[in-house]
Amino acid sequence: MQTDPYHKIAEFYDLEHDPFDDDLIMYQQFVEAAGDPVLDLGCGTGRVSRFIADQGFRVVGIDASEPMLKRATNRSDDPSRHPSPEFAQLDMKNANLAAGGPFGVAIIALDTFTHLSTQEEQIEALESVHKALDPRGQLIVDVFNPQPDILSGFDGTVIHEHAWTLKEGPIVQKFSARQALPGNQTIEAFAWYDMIGHDTRVSRFPMQFTQRYVMRDELLLMMAIAGFEDFICYGDYDLSPYEGGSPRLIVAAEMTKTPRL
Numbered sequence: 001m002q003t004d005p006y007h008k009i010a011e012f013y014d015l016e017h018d019p020f021d022d023d024l025i026m027y028q029q030f031v032e033a034a035g036d037p038v039l040d041l042g043c044g045t046g047r048v049s050r051f052i053a054d055q056g057f058r059v060v061g062i063d064a065s066e067p068m069l070k071r072a073t074n075r076s077d078d079p080s081r082h083p084s085p086e087f088a089q090l091d092m093k094n095a096n097l098a099a100g101g102p103f104g105v106a107i108i109a110l111d112t113f114t115h116l117s118t119q120e121e122q123i124e125a126l127e128s129v130h131k132a133l134d135p136r137g138q139l140i141v142d143v144f145n146p147q148p149d150i151l152s153g154f155d156g157t158v159i160h161e162h163a164w165t166l167k168e169g170p171i172v173q174k175f176s177a178r179q180a181l182p183g184n185q186t187i188e189a190f191a192w193y194d195m196i197g198h199d200t201r202v203s204r205f206p207m208q209f210t211q212r213y214v215m216r217d218e219l220l221l222m223m224a225i226a227g228f229e230d231f232i233c234y235g236d237y238d239l240s241p242y243e244g245g246s247p248r249l250i251v252a253a254e255m256t257k258t259p260r261l
Helices: 010-015 025-034 047-054 066-076 091-099 121-134 150-151 216-226
Strands: 036-040 059-063 086-090 104-107 133-144 159-165 171-181 184-194 202-212 228-234 248-255
Touching: 010 066, 010 171, 025 047, 025 104, 025 133, 036 047, 036 091, 036 121, 047 059, 047 066, 047 216, 059 066, 066 086, 066 216, 091 121, 091 150, 104 121, 121 133, 133 216, 216 228
Parallel strands: 036 059, 036 104, 059 086, 104 133
Antiparallel strands: 133 248, 159 171, 171 184, 184 202, 228 248
8 A cells, every 4th residue: 555645745736736627617517416415535635625615515525645634624724615625534445434425426536546556446445435425426537548648658757847936935846757557557656846945955855656547448347346337438527528539538427226246
């Protein structure tokens, strides 16, 4: 089992993810159709949870990382926000232990599912979500579409991803290197944030993690094993149909009464 890769970089996570809102309206539409409460798995610092709660829905976010959840809680502690999302430190494989269920919608957003680094862990998490959902509940999984040209780009080359200037003055730069290992469908990822202070001293904050990417048919099979059916596959956040060249693989699935296997 991986140790928490975010314990050193939680303070930088929002620099990269706060501006991203391409998927939020999509999730709002699913929740409006299926109903709350909503379970946000691998919620990180609460980007999706806060948005859904701000639309008036009940939300519970779970994440295994204590530093990330601390930021999520602090950023959601606003008296004007009602209802406020609730957060709990839980691994995705223990989603059924989340308080506040059964849930109408479960969300595994923005490649979070790939952080389960084995097929066994991925199936275990899906089975746990199945137990957490209402009998008429819906699961939404969003992962990148592992096209060959994307995977071939994960060749271990170090790239400079972004730079930010903080309000306090320091500059933060993010670098990363990813190596795809097709034999077991994994990506070994290394990333580090360099903070350059006023005195030009550099403080480095590294992280390392493994992702396991999934093809469409494999994902559908795992979801069926866990007890889901009536799959609809989308290729992007505008809910356009999934095609081989789509940038995203987004699957919406309904509950069956019990797992098939």
